[in-house]
Amino acid sequence: MKAIATPHWRLELLPASPYSVRYVVAENEIGFAYDCQTGEHSIGTDRRSSFKVRANSLAVRAKGWDIYSSSRRGGEYLRLICKDFEARRGCHDFIDERAAGIAHRLRRLLITHADTLDCEALVLALRDRVEGLSEARPEPVPDWITPQRLRRVDDLIDVRLSENLLVTDLAAALGLSTRYFSRAFHKATGRSPREYIIECRLRRARALIETTDHSLADIALECGFSSHAHMTSQFVMRLGVPPSALRSA
Known part of the structure; x- marks a missing residue:
C-alpha cells in the first residue's frame, strides 16, 4: 500500500x-x-x-x-x-x-x-x-481575505515555509475550513493558495541563490521543496530557467 x-x-x-x-x-x-x-x-x-x-x-x-x-x-x-x-x-x-x-x-x-x-x-x-455532485447550488464565495488578513497569511507562510506546508495547514491555523479559505483566497488574489505558496518558495529561493553561497540542495530544503530536483522543475516550469542559471548570471 x-x-x-x-x-x-x-x-x-x-x-x-x-x-x-x-x-x-x-x-x-x-x-x-x-x-x-x-x-x-x-x-x-x-x-x-x-x-x-x-x-x-x-x-x-x-x-x-x-x-x-x-x-x-x-x-x-x-x-x-x-x-x-x-x-x-x-x-x-x-x-x-x-x-x-x-x-x-x-x-x-x-x-x-x-x-x-x-x-x-x-x-x-x-x-x-x-x-x-450532491449540491443543489454552490455556496456564495465569501469576502474574507482583506489586506490585513492577507498579511496574516503571509506571516504564517513566512514562518513555516521551510516545512511541508499545506493549504489545509493554513486554513486550520486561521480557524477556517479548507474550502472556505481556498475560495475566499482565490476571489481576493486571483490564484489558489497552493500557487501562492509555490510563488513564496520561489521568491525566497531566488533571494538565497543570489545573496548566499548555500548549496542549491540546501536552499531547496530551506524553502520547503521536497528536493533539489523538485525546486529545479518548479523554476523551469514557472520562470523558464533552472536555479543554477541565476547563480551563474
Whole structure:
C-alpha cells in the first residue's frame, strides 16, 4: 500500500489483491475503484450480499457506518479520508468522468512519490468534485481575505515555509475550513493558495541563490521543496530557467 498522511487528510492506494475487512468509518471517506471488483459486502447490517462495482467508479461512505467487504480478487483502489469532507449522502458504483480523471492523476503522484503539496491540490479537487455532485447550488464565495488578513497569511507562510506546508495547514491555523479559505483566497488574489505558496518558495529561493553561497540542495530544503530536483522543475516550469542559471548570471 502507498499512502500519504497529513493532520487533515489521508490518501491510500490499495493494491489489487484479495481482501476481507470490517471496520467502522471514522471520518467521511471517498473511495475510487480503478478495476472492476466483485465480492460480498454489508453496510450497517450483518446481512451480506454480493456486489459488483465497475472500473472507474466512486463510493462515498459516511462517518459511523459499519462496513464489511471481501473479494477473492480485489482490485486497485484509492481511499481518501478528509476531515472537512461533507458526505451529504452515500453512494456506490457511481461514475463521474471528472472525478475519475483526478483519481488517475492521484495514482500517478502516489506511485512516483510526488510532492505532498501537489497531491493536496488533487485531494481537494476530488473532495470538492464529489461534494459538488450532491449540491443543489454552490455556496456564495465569501469576502474574507482583506489586506490585513492577507498579511496574516503571509506571516504564517513566512514562518513555516521551510516545512511541508499545506493549504489545509493554513486554513486550520486561521480557524477556517479548507474550502472556505481556498475560495475566499482565490476571489481576493486571483490564484489558489497552493500557487501562492509555490510563488513564496520561489521568491525566497531566488533571494538565497543570489545573496548566499548555500548549496542549491540546501536552499531547496530551506524553502520547503521536497528536493533539489523538485525546486529545479518548479523554476523551469514557472520562470523558464533552472536555479543554477541565476547563480551563474
